[in-house]
Structure formats: C-alpha cells, structure tokens
Amino acid sequence: MRTNLVVAIDGYSSCGKSTIAKALAKKLGFIYIDSGAMYRAVTLYFLRNQVDVQNEQAIAAALDQIELNFHSRDYQTHITLNGEEVSEEIRQMPVANFVSKVASLKQVRVEMVRQQQHMGAVKNIVMDGRDIGTAVFPDAPVKLFMTADPMVRAQRRFDELRNNGDMHTSLEEVYENLKQRDYADTTRVESPLIQAEDAVVLDNTELTPDEQLEFVFQLIKSKQPRPEETTIE
Numbered sequence: 001m002r003t004n005l006v007v008a009i010d011g012y013s014s015c016g017k018s019t020i021a022k023a024l025a026k027k028l029g030f031i032y033i034d035s036g037a038m039y040r041a042v043t044l045y046f047l048r049n050q051v052d053v054q055n056e057q058a059i060a061a062a063l064d065q066i067e068l069n070f071h072s073r074d075y076q077t078h079i080t081l082n083g084e085e086v087s088e089e090i091r092q093m094p095v096a097n098f099v100s101k102v103a104s105l106k107q108v109r110v111e112m113v114r115q116q117q118h119m120g121a122v123k124n125i126v127m128d129g130r131d132i133g134t135a136v137f138p139d140a141p142v143k144l145f146m147t148a149d150p151m152v153r154a155q156r157r158f159d160e161l162r163n164n165g166d167m168h169t170s171l172e173e174v175y176e177n178l179k180q181r182d183y184a185d186t187t188r189v190e191s192p193l194i195q196a197e198d199a200v201v202l203d204n205t206e207l208t209p210d211e212q213l214e215f216v217f218q219l220i221k222s223k224q225p226r227p228e229e230t231t232i233e
Contacts, residue, residue, distance in 0.1 A: 005030070007126040007220065008133035010193065011146030013181045014157040016204055017128035020146070020212050022077060025126040027217065032077050033119050035129030035136070038068055038112050040090035041081045043102040047094060059107045068115070091160070093169050096177055100184035109135075109190045131191035133199050141223050143199035144216060152205050154178050 007024065011017050018034055025032035042063075046053065051062045069080045078087045089095070102108055109131075116136050120127060127136070133143035154175035161169050185193040195201065200219055204212050 004120070004122055005124045005142070005220075006120050006137045006140040007142045007144070007216075008137050008140040008196075008199075009126065009128040009144045009146060010130055010133050010196070010199065011128075011144075011202075012148070012153065012193070013178050013185070014153040014160075015146045015148040016156070016209070016212065017146050019209060020204075020216060021126045021128040023209065023213050024216055024220075027213065028124070028126070028220075030124045030126050031119075033070060033116065033125055033127040034077060034079065035112065035116055035127055035132060037070075037079045037087070037090060038115070039103040039108070040095050040099050041068055041079055041086055042066060042108055042112070043095050043099040044086055044090050045081060046102055047098060053101060053105060056107065059105060063107060063111050088164060091164060092166065093161075093173070093177070096181075100181050100188075103130075104184065104188040104190055106190045113191075130185055130193040133196040134194060135191040138196070142220050143196050144202055144219070145195040145199040146202050146204060148203060149205040150178060150182075151175065 007021075007030070009017050009021050018036070021034070022032050024030070045051070045066050046062060049062060052058045065082075067082050069083075071078055071080065078085060079090070080086065113131075113136050116127065116129075116132075119125065120137060129136070133140055133145070154171060157178065158169070158171045158174045161174065182193075202212065202215060207215070
C-alpha cells in the first residue's frame, strides 16, 4: 500500500499542466517532476546524435547514454541532460516537432516510466504528463485531467515562445503543431493520452492560475490524506 501522496496531472499540450503542478508542489512542499521535460530531453539527445528511431538497438544504446536529473533554482525546476542544463532548449520547435514520435517508442516509455516510478516510490510528489494517472501511477489517490480550448492553448504556447526569444515561429505554426501532437498523443499504441476513470477534469480555458490552484488544492483536501503522511492547512 502506498504510504506517500502522489498527485498525477495529465492533459493536452500547452494547457497549463506544468504551471499548476509547479505552483501546487511549491504550496504543499512536494517534489515536482515534469515528465514531459524528460521526454523532451531524450528527444533532444536523439536529435543531436541522429538516433535512428526505427532501429531498436540504436534506441537502446542511446538510452544507456542518457542521464536525466532535476534540480531547483530560483524557485524553478530545471532539468539536465548528462549534466547540461537544457530547460530552455527542450522547449524550442525542433524538439516540439519530434517529441511525439520519440515519446511513442516503447523502449523510451518503458525507461522513462521506470525512472518516474522510482522518483515517486516514497516521496510526496506532483507529476504532470500524459499517462501519469493511467500508466505511471494508476494507484495515485489524486488524479487530474486538464484541457482547454485549442486556440487558447496555441496562444499560450506562442506567448511562451516569444518570451523565450523565438520571434520566428508563427501562431499558425504553433496551432498546427498542437493539433499534430494531440493526434499523436491520443492515438499512439504505447500509453496513449486518455482520461483515467477516476480523474477529475479541469477545463481551464477561462480560469486564472490562482483559480486553478485553488481548485486542485480543494480536490486534494477532499481526498483526506493520512495526517501522518502529509498535512495540508
């Protein structure tokens, strides 16, 4: 029986999963794990090293060479790929255009799920992704499925790219990329994006970050975690 609290947040691209997960982890004093960043970092490694995604031996060899770690700085969670800070590079369009293909590979998902389950074995964590409540932590006591209007999601992603210095990618390109990723994520064979039966849906199209945080906070309180495991005031 699980003795720690896992908050599993799934949902579509650019619907604010990471934002709410980070805020929630900070509020509760939990560890935040960005599973999507893990797949993006693997994708970056594959792109840099021209790994053939049709070659199982090449994929296995590449995964053996990848070491991922999370660390906090300035109240933000960062990810390193073999010791290199890649938090910003993995958010650029070259990675975004290829991450769904890499994330659909069985070998990649098996290895990432193994690492994620290890991270959440004993500590109180908030983890967001696309199969956290269905494949990674099906026994998580708190599951959230996030969604939002596609154009609103595209605008949010477009604004993020602009803030990170990308002045070339158009809103139309971002919208088409999201459509393609939604299709790939929901139709892939390995751990497709689906809503867990016991997940609570949060459509944040018209909600502020504070309203979303309060929604999830109240959801967690309603689950009444054991006092000796975690205290929410």
